[in-house]
Amino acid sequence: MKILLRNGRILDPSQDIDTFGSVVIEDGQITEVGPEVNEEGADEAYECRGLWIAPGLVDLDCRLWEPGFTHRESIQSGTRAAAAGGFTTLCVQPNTSPALDAAALVSFLQEKASAPDAGGVFVAALGALTLGQEGQRLSNFSSLKKAGAVGVCDEGGPLQSAGLMSRAMSHCVQLDLPLLAHCEDLSLSSGGAMNEGAVSALLGLKGIPRTAEEALVWRNASLSQATGCPTVLQRVSTWGSVMAVRQFKEMGAPVSCTVLPQHFCFSEADMLEFDPSFKAFPPLRTPDDVALIQQAIGEGVIDVIASGHCPYAPYEVDVPFSEAPFGFPGLETTLAATLTHLTQKGILSPLETIRRLSTSPAELLRLEAGTLKPEGTPLAQVVVIDPNLEWTFDASRSFSRGKSTPFHGARFSGKAVLTFVGAEIYRDPALPSSRYEGS
């Protein structure tokens, strides 16, 4: 089987390539990339004029909710949503039930994700940092790693003890295992429903102060520097967190950080009507934070844009604001939100867009992804993006089981139109197939 992606704009940040040309996928592998490729014997050819050809997107922050919460999402529905959003590799958070704190659970997840009825994307586990995510005893990192976990994370039970975090980092250095940190001081955030500020005061909702995030960004960055543990600070949302990351990077600490689209698209000013679909963690901050977050993404202080995919069943969300859960689905909107709010505005170049969404996350977790190098990945992971496609996101028609998101009804410009993992796993149905076919 030989697939030809012809005459597109090839973007591969892993080799700093931004050029026009074609990509050949043969027997599931990328075999040729360049302005001149051997087109002979192609079984399928896609005309990609005006489109981008890039490595498939890599997500460091999503929940497929298996095992334990299949009323919210499943591996099947979540991986299909991923393919539709241009993602080809997902790192799933360990806050399942039971938590991903043991090798058997990691194996279960990988097996289920590679079944034929799943969406076809790679799914890698982030192991729970502590047993049962209780913040008391560290999980067995080496057996998690042997089973295939690509990192450990305290998602679901943010580690409050600095001492335990420091020891976890030492183990990670020893085992050469990346650590992802959920930065939240529970003594400051507990009971809060949105950003502590002018709007929470207006609505009479308990606020989550920015210091609940910033204090632990500083602590975890400082521990990362002290131990030498490569640490991904998840979901920075305030300008104070950005300053901390910038400073620790300048001091040579092995820290990096991720951001979610909601933190560069929305602010607390969008939340005056008690709409639970805006309830995010970290909470939506101020318009000033949004501006500085955008700038920091452009400058590369923020390394990765993640989906934060966190769907819920409709009945879980249709409750008073303070009782609603934090988070919403993101796999089908992350690329479009990035293209619309950052790339189109010139904050990110096309190459840097792909770097934030694919190459950087892959490099940080040392995944075989995020590149168009022949033989660079076990199977070709490629996404074809129409950077100018105007479309409206209708959450009720999404692949994800979660339908409540502030991006419902959003106008986007830019979309993944074809996704490949070895073979085609997603094709935008609204598009005329003739545009992409015919050789």
Place this chain on the structure above:
Amino acid sequence: MSRSLLAIRGHSPEALEEMISLGQRIRWAAERGKAPFAPGPSKTIGLLFFENSTRTRVAFEQAASLLGHKVVSFASSGSSISKGESLKDTILTLKFARLEAMVIRHMASGAPTLAARHFEGPVVNAGDGQHEHPTQALGDAMTLLERKGKIAGLKIAIVGDVLHSRVARSNIWLLHALGAKVRLVGPRSLMPANTSLFPAEVFYDLRTGIAGCDAVMCLRLQRERMTDGILASIGEYAASYQINRSTLKAASPEAIVMHPGPMNRGVEIDDHAADGPQSAILSQVANGIFAKTAALAWSLGEEGRAAS
């Protein structure tokens, strides 16, 4: 026309004045032993109290009776609510029970907004979490008009636990809409961290805050604030923020003292302030019923039935 009263914020001064003047007409008739409303078709109003409150519930029952309507009460204990039913399902169930309006009190800020979304008919907020308590503010405005003759241009201090007070959040918007200068007075730990969206000036010192004010509204201090470290002690709070014979001297000599009740005598207010000649607290209780009647009539689109 039926409409909901979920909050004061967002309503035009004209709509708020209409409700207040309706309340005044109802009071005028009731005080003279006249029927405040011409007869009309009897309706059924649901009172959903997810949080305990005898005073407010009784006041709404009286309000409905002044309108000639029946009430059906739902309390959170002894109903399906205590069996884990969601607010949405409770509302959907009651919709089919043919309620013409719903009055809701809930411990979660914004719950009436959710209720209104599913109920579709008029919803009156009887207090939601720390968000708003619109009918309390409407009654307070009637009391101010009764005692001061006007609201525009008055200096009014709201004193105490502003952070957790839904009464404060409704009064700020109502008094501002009617042209008063609003001041918020209290310790930093009981003041929202960011008050920039409130049309009010903030003071952390009691005497400075109430200096020259025409009205002082005390807020109830809830004792559970002691347990979470927000206040060191009741005594320390009372020493700095109690409205009493001595501190009241900082306000205008004609200032009135208000309190939404129930009072903690000896904490936020002393007997002199609560019972003395400057107190307007009993008038607030009476006006509360008329304001709730007006709010129900306005929500049901029945203001035309009111005696003129």
